[in-house]
Amino acid sequence: xxxNPAKVKTVYxxxxxxxxxxxxxxxxxxxxxxxxxxxxxxxxREQACCxxxxxxxxxxxxxxxxxxxxxxxxxxxDYPIIVPSGSCAGMMKYHYLELFKDDPEYYDVKRFCDRxxxxxxxxxxxxxxxxxxxxxxxxxxxxxxCHARREMGCTEDSKALIRQLxxxxxxxxxxxxxxxxxxxxxxxxxxxISAAMVHDKVEDIKSTGTHKFLTGDCGCMMxxxxxxxxxxxxxEGQHIAEFILERIxx
Amino acid sequence: xxxxxxFDFKQNIAGALAxxxxxxxxxxxxxxxxxxxxAVFTDPEETLRLRHVGNQIxxxxxxxxxxxxxxxxAKCKENGIIVHWAxxxxxxxxxxxxxxxQHGAHKMVKGKSMVSEEMHLNKFLEDKGKLPLxxxxxxxxxxxxxxxxxxxxxxxxxxxxxxIGQIFADNIPGVSYTEDTAELLAIARGRLREHYRTADIGLxxxxxxxxxxxxxxLVENEGNGRMCTAVPPVHVALMGLEKVVGTLExxxxxxxxxxxxxxGQRITTYFNMIKxxxxxxxxxxxKEVHLIILDNGRSKILAxxxxxQTLQCIRCGTxxxxxxxxxxxGGHAYGSTYPGPIGEILMPQIEGLDKKGNLATASSLCxxxxxxxxxxxxxxxxxxxxxxxxxxxxxxxxxxxxGCKKNLLETVIWKAWKYMQVYPLLNTIMLxxxxxxxxxxxxxxxxxxxxxxxxxxxxxxxxxxxxxxxEGIRNE
Ligand code: SF4
Numbered sequence: 142x143x144x145n146p147a148k149v150k151t152v153y154x155x156x157x158x159x160x161x162x163x164x165x166x167x168x169x170x171x172x173x174x175x176x177x178x179x180x181x182x183x184x185x186r187e188q189a190c191c192x193x194x195x196x197x198x199x200x201x202x203x204x205x206x207x208x209x210x211x212x213x214x215x216x217x218x219d220y221p222i223i224v225p226s227g228s229c230a231g232m233m234k235y236h237y238l239e240l241f242k243d244d245p246e247y248y249d250v251k252r253f254c255d256r257x258x259x260x261x262x263x264x265x266x267x268x269x270x271x272x273x274x275x276x277x278x279x280x281x282x283x284x285x286x287c288h289a290r291r292e293m294g295c296t297e298d299s300k301a302l303i304r305q306l307x308x309x310x311x312x313x314x315x316x317x318x319x320x321x322x323x324x325x326x327x328x329x330x331x332x333x334i335s336a337a338m339v340h341d342k343v344e345d346i347k348s349t350g351t352h353k354f355l356t357g358d359c360g361c362m363m364x365x366x367x368x369x370x371x372x373x374x375x376x377e378g379q380h381i382a383e384f385i386l387e388r389i390x391x
Numbered sequence: 392x393x394x395x396x397x398f399d400f401k402q403n404i405a406g407a408l409a410x411x412x413x414x415x416x417x418x419x420x421x422x423x424x425x426x427x428x429x430a431v432f433t434d435p436e437e438t439l440r441l442r443h444v445g446n447q448i449x450x451x452x453x454x455x456x457x458x459x460x461x462x463x464x465a466k467c468k469e470n471g472i473i474v475h476w477a478x479x480x481x482x483x484x485x486x487x488x489x490x491x492x493q494h495g496a497h498k499m500v501k502g503k504s505m506v507s508e509e510m511h512l513n514k515f516l517e518d519k520g521k522l523p524l525x526x527x528x529x530x531x532x533x534x535x536x537x538x539x540x541x542x543x544x545x546x547x548x549x550x551x552x553x554x555i556g557q558i559f560a561d562n563i564p565g566v567s568y569t570e571d572t573a574e575l576l577a578i579a580r581g582r583l584r585e586h587y588r589t590a591d592i593g594l595x596x597x598x599x600x601x602x603x604x605x606x607x608x609l610v611e612n613e614g615n616g617r618m619c620t621a622v623p624p625v626h627v628a629l630m631g632l633e634k635v636v637g638t639l640e641x642x643x644x645x646x647x648x649x650x651x652x653x654x655g656q657r658i659t660t661y662f663n664m665i666k667x668x669x670x671x672x673x674x675x676x677x678k679e680v681h682l683i684i685l686d687n688g689r690s691k692i693l694a695x696x697x698x699x700q701t702l703q704c705i706r707c708g709t710x711x712x713x714x715x716x717x718x719x720x721g722g723h724a725y726g727s728t729y730p731g732p733i734g735e736i737l738m739p740q741i742e743g744l745d746k747k748g749n750l751a752t753a754s755s756l757c758x759x760x761x762x763x764x765x766x767x768x769x770x771x772x773x774x775x776x777x778x779x780x781x782x783x784x785x786x787x788x789x790x791x792x793x794g795c796k797k798n799l800l801e802t803v804i805w806k807a808w809k810y811m812q813v814y815p816l817l818n819t820i821m822l823x824x825x826x827x828x829x830x831x832x833x834x835x836x837x838x839x840x841x842x843x844x845x846x847x848x849x850x851x852x853x854x855x856x857x858x859x860x861x862e863g864i865r866n867e
Binding site: 158162164168172181182183184187189190192196201207210288318325326330331334337338339340341367368371 | 404405408414715716719720752753754755756757758759761762772775778779780781782785796805806808809811812813815818822825829837840841842843844845846847848849850851853854855856857858859860862864865866867
């Protein structure tokens, strides 16, 4: 185990606040997948939220304070920082730069941003992770978060990892490009529009005929599975890291 | 749409979402338009290169806008075009009216012009006893039905063929219901031809105004624009001041980006270049050409380096077609001349955050608009900027109505949130509380909105921080 061509020895892990509060198993699975490639994982327990909710809601200063705290927490070493969420990774990699563009801290922040990786991209492209599927045959579908797709560009990496699992059939949904309607506080400020969007997304997932969808973002997952539960749709959602870990252990 | 004081975004949204026919019309139409765009921009690298060119041209133009406008004015005058400047829509409307009055004009044929929508020109002229007639087919349909446009390129996008047949039957004397497209077209054509022939004045928009030569470029497919600008004795062109470009060489790239993004065409059926009135010895064309250049808040937008990017817009409408929010609520719900993503950034700047700031909440910041915008306007970043200005915590906002959303409750909530993220001890306490009580939270406030269509979020008994500690993951 541990085909690690780049010889990365140590990485930092940023769990995200939603994973921390609601999906800790997904977070732990990400850590284990990294360890499996022979990488030591450091998880600084002082970390919190990436700041995106305030940043997108018009509370820039609050977002900046929170961002700066995260930058400091991960400044001890120049290890890569791995994030099990395309959306939070996008925030930390690109929007921190925008937040600090006029500040003397800019270069400290840039050093931090350059080290941010979304987990499936890192597993595939840096660690060259290879998976042997030990699970029973299953058909499932994939939901890509907007920022995984349009900021981190990691959608293909996530799907490539799923395709390594030989008993897993990946059925793609028709409108994969379209937002599920979460958008952080958007779902609270515009609940009706958000509801219409998540409703359509669930219809799309249903029409694949599968009973499971995977995603790399827990915000989308909370939104989509929350609507499915309310509508009594018997489809399960799971974070990709948790799923892969289950499959390779059989 | 007429921007009025009774604008109630929430109510508009609820109404639009409840209209199943409307939602399916929009979904079909935007799917088709998306597909058409994709079919013409097939090579992502080449498309990106072209978008960079478009972005460069527009940015460079905005950086020297006053100079370009002066040059445009001088060249237009040389060509015999009469140039007027209007700071407000009132001024612009009155200029149009005075031109009509000078010529004793009553009937005006209009080509498509979003600036005239911005001015609510039709209503203004009607109130003065004039007869403004839309000739763009989509505009013609909605004018018959007494509605504003629902899209900046495809104004009647919200209607299907059957509904259009009904509008014709209900509003054109002597016409009975048909849903045959060819027949409907023939009816419209017959009516409009008569109007071109008898109109006293023609009006058009401007897609690009070339400063070096004083040429007004007009992009269209139906030929109605050419009729409006060539048949009546007087032609009035309206433009927002950002429509000026430096040279003819800059036009092809912008034209290609506009056509491809708007309708998935490589070129349009007509591309009109107007360089002045009929010259002695010429057989056709208007005897008089006027150009009205409208500011309406644009120079204020220009003054801010970030917000200035809003003025790069070439009004292709593709951000509307790709917006999951626009697709579901349609153009009228925005209660504004410009709907969709471009409307969300432009309208609050023109009319003020206090009046139209709520438009900026109608985005999940999914970035779909930014991905397709031909001139690379960072729409999501500008939406965020407007949201910041709505709360304007530091009292240094520049957009009209900044700080209008400032309120104690939200301020306190975000401050508290910040402390919980910045102080590990507070964070631990919050996590413990969520583990204990999170799943029993009363469904009020934000949770009420969330749970109207979703089950409540479930908080885990042990946080990732707890699990990592237990598993002995290194903590530094
Ligand atoms: S903002 Fe961009 S995509 Fe939207 S109408 Fe303007 S140019 Fe087109």
